[in-house]
Amino acid sequence: MLKVERLHHSYGKAEILKNIDLGVERGEVFVTIGPTGSGKTTLLRLLGLLERPTSGHIYFDGHLVNNSERQRLEIRRRLAMVSQKPAVFNASVFDNVAYGLKIRKENGASLRHKVMNALETVGLSGYEGRDARTLSGGETQRVALARAMVIEPELLLLDEPTANLDPVSTSHIEKLVTEIIKKSDMTVLMSTHDMFQGQRLAHRMGVLIGGEILQTGDPREIFSLPQSRKIAEFVGVENMLGGVIASNTEGIVDIKLDGAVVEAISNLRVGEQVYACVRPEEITLARTKESTSARNTFNGEITRIVLFGPLARVELDCGFLLVALITKRSAEEMNLQIGNRIYASFKATGVHVIKG
Amino acid sequence: MHAIADAFVLAVKMIFTGNPEVYSITARTLEISISSTVIGALLFVPLGCLIYFNNFRGKRLLICIIQTCYSLPTVFVGLLVFLVFSRAGPLGIFGIMFTPQVMVIGQVVLIGPIVTGLTISALSGVSPAIRETAISLGASRLQSVWAVLKEARFAVLTAIMVGFGRAISEVGLALMVGGNIRGYTRVLTTAISLETGKGEVALSLALGFILVALALIVTVLANRFLKVKEADVAQSRAPTS
Numbered sequence: 001m002l003k004v005e006r007l008h009h010s011y012g013k014a015e016i017l018k019n020i021d022l023g024v025e026r027g028e029v030f031v032t033i034g035p036t037g038s039g040k041t042t043l044l045r046l047l048g049l050l051e052r053p054t055s056g057h058i059y060f061d062g063h064l065v066n067n068s069e070r071q072r073l074e075i076r077r078r079l080a081m082v083s084q085k086p087a088v089f090n091a092s093v094f095d096n097v098a099y100g101l102k103i104r105k106e107n108g109a110s111l112r113h114k115v116m117n118a119l120e121t122v123g124l125s126g127y128e129g130r131d132a133r134t135l136s137g138g139e140t141q142r143v144a145l146a147r148a149m150v151i152e153p154e155l156l157l158l159d160e161p162t163a164n165l166d167p168v169s170t171s172h173i174e175k176l177v178t179e180i181i182k183k184s185d186m187t188v189l190m191s192t193h194d195m196f197q198g199q200r201l202a203h204r205m206g207v208l209i210g211g212e213i214l215q216t217g218d219p220r221e222i223f224s225l226p227q228s229r230k231i232a233e234f235v236g237v238e239n240m241l242g243g244v245i246a247s248n249t250e251g252i253v254d255i256k257l258d259g260a261v262v263e264a265i266s267n268l269r270v271g272e273q274v275y276a277c278v279r280p281e282e283i284t285l286a287r288t289k290e291s292t293s294a295r296n297t298f299n300g301e302i303t304r305i306v307l308f309g310p311l312a313r314v315e316l317d318c319g320f321l322l323v324a325l326i327t328k329r330s331a332e333e334m335n336l337q338i339g340n341r342i343y344a345s346f347k348a349t350g351v352h353v354i355k356g
Numbered sequence: 357m358h359a360i361a362d363a364f365v366l367a368v369k370m371i372f373t374g375n376p377e378v379y380s381i382t383a384r385t386l387e388i389s390i391s392s393t394v395i396g397a398l399l400f401v402p403l404g405c406l407i408y409f410n411n412f413r414g415k416r417l418l419i420c421i422i423q424t425c426y427s428l429p430t431v432f433v434g435l436l437v438f439l440v441f442s443r444a445g446p447l448g449i450f451g452i453m454f455t456p457q458v459m460v461i462g463q464v465v466l467i468g469p470i471v472t473g474l475t476i477s478a479l480s481g482v483s484p485a486i487r488e489t490a491i492s493l494g495a496s497r498l499q500s501v502w503a504v505l506k507e508a509r510f511a512v513l514t515a516i517m518v519g520f521g522r523a524i525s526e527v528g529l530a531l532m533v534g535g536n537i538r539g540y541t542r543v544l545t546t547a548i549s550l551e552t553g554k555g556e557v558a559l560s561l562a563l564g565f566i567l568v569a570l571a572l573i574v575t576v577l578a579n580r581f582l583k584v585k586e587a588d589v590a591q592s593r594a595p596t597s
Contacts, residue, residue, distance in 0.1 A: 048492050050488055050491060050492060069497070073494075073496055076491065076492070076494050077494040080492065080493060080494070081492035081493075083485070083488070083489070083492070085485075086485075086489065087483055087485035087486050087488075087489045088489075089486065089489070089503065089506070089507060090506075090507050091506075099490070099493055099503075100493040100494055103490075103493070103494060103495050103496075103499050104494065147493065148493070151493065151494065157492075
């Protein structure tokens with residue numbers, strides 16, 4: 001559906017996008033995640049043909065997008081984009097949603113029918129007569145979604161559709177996006193800085209940091225097997241233990257940390273500088289040194305306990321900092337207190353090793 | 357003081373008793389000013405768009421010159437039009453000197469900078485996101501320009517109204533190229549200046565009132581039009597069927 005090759009883009013001297021290669025299949029939901037300022041919006045603007053890249057190629061449905069205004073318009077008519085802070089026309093909600101259809105010369109009953117349907121889908125039935133500029137942020141975003149969706153684009157580009165919204169509106173928009181995806185065979189390319197949102201919506205993800213796509217893959221892959229320290233940091237791997245591979249026995253490595261050894265699975269060679277990444281939820285805590293199958297067990301002192309929702313985030317000083325995420329209930333059952341010494345353990349398979 | 361009061365009474369009488377002279381002058385004034393405003397709007401709103409939506413060298417300078425021309429003296433424009441259309445001038449062969457046509461041409465030139473400049477200002481008041489939104493929803497270049505123009509419609513209408521105000525109230529140009537020919541090119545402003553010179557203060561005053569009343573009516577109408585449009589936006593698409 002969409003292919004991008006060696007895309008570069010600069011504003012003046014600032015290089016915003018570097019060597020982007022990307023492919024999105026028809027019907028796929030592809031989410032680019034990355035921190036604010038990583039180039040997500042620029043990438044979407046280039047793909048939405050709002051701007052021309054400094055260099056590189058974009059293929060839409062197998063055709064190379066060239067510089068002809070006519071071809072660009074033809075392609076633009078097959079896609080729709082919703083921006084982070086959508087602008088509404090100084091007109092009614094109805095006229096806003098109808099815009100894309102009107103410029104495609106649709107009118108009369110079919111236009112009205114489509115617009116009303118779209119408004120119903122986004123839960124804004126009855127709003128058609130309202131002045132679009134008087135809507136709240138969430139409502140505006142829904143109008144923007146309806147406006148994009150009503151033209152039934154083959155490719156829908158969503159630029160951080162929930163970045164400026166409260167949690168309730170955010171979950172509403174997410175639900176809508178999921179519904180739209182389910183209902184139609186639209187291809188969706190979305191950007192977000194919220195990695196969990198990406199995880200919830202994406203079939204495939206690309207991590208965009210500093211203008212480069214550092215990794216693509218399905219959400220599970222990105223979250224549990226980040227390829228670099230930057231990605232690991234961004235996707236919330238809190239425990240990143242720096243060390244050296246001390247031995248490698250048929251893929252089982254010992255990573256020597258400062259005063260401790262972590263066992264992990266890796267094919268990296270002895271002597272390599274690495275990070276042992278352990279997601280906080282992979283760590284189990286116990287009062288006694290149990291005989292579990294977990295290869296890595298450390299004794300540490302609790303330095304901090306933070307409760308949020310049903311979870312408890314426990315920080316341990318094991319000679320190095322280790323963060324564990326357990327349920328609030330088990331924290332209570334074990335009667336965990338700051339200053340207590342407990343055992344933290346995780347499996348060798350729970351450690352993801354990346355090059356340092 | 358008495359003279360003014362008397363003139364005032366006479367003026368009101370003239371207006372309400374339907375003095376044919378007063379009415380014919382008024383009708384001609386409206387005809388000429390409205391023609392020049394309509395032609396001016398058709399020419400200079402698009403020109404404003406053209407300048408605003410294109411980037412070229414000297415754009416800022418051009419806008420600066422246009423703004424300077426807001427206060428172009430009417431007699432100066434009159435002089436230029438005179439030079440061009442007088443018998444010896446380059447367009448003298450048309451022989452339209454001292455006709456309502458040449459007055460319209462002169463007024464179009466006069467209001468050109470104002471309509472163009474204020475259209476540019478009106479368009480700059482619209483967020484660039486509007487045009488991008490239109491484009492991202494599949495608008496062609498022209499359609500996207502139209503979307504922005506629609507967004508700026510109230511400000512653009514104001515630009516046209518200001519142009520009309522200048523056209524209807526100027527006297528220098530009408531006098532120089534129109535010639536103040538009775539029953540042909542005499543308009544409110546030139547009539548006022550002539551009648552005052554003749555000492556016909558009452559007639560002048562009556563014509564003056566009419567001029568102000570016309571301006572008021574046009575303003576009120578335009579404002580109502582704007583309000584109706586605003587209300588339209590709010591109500592037109594309310595579920596009626």
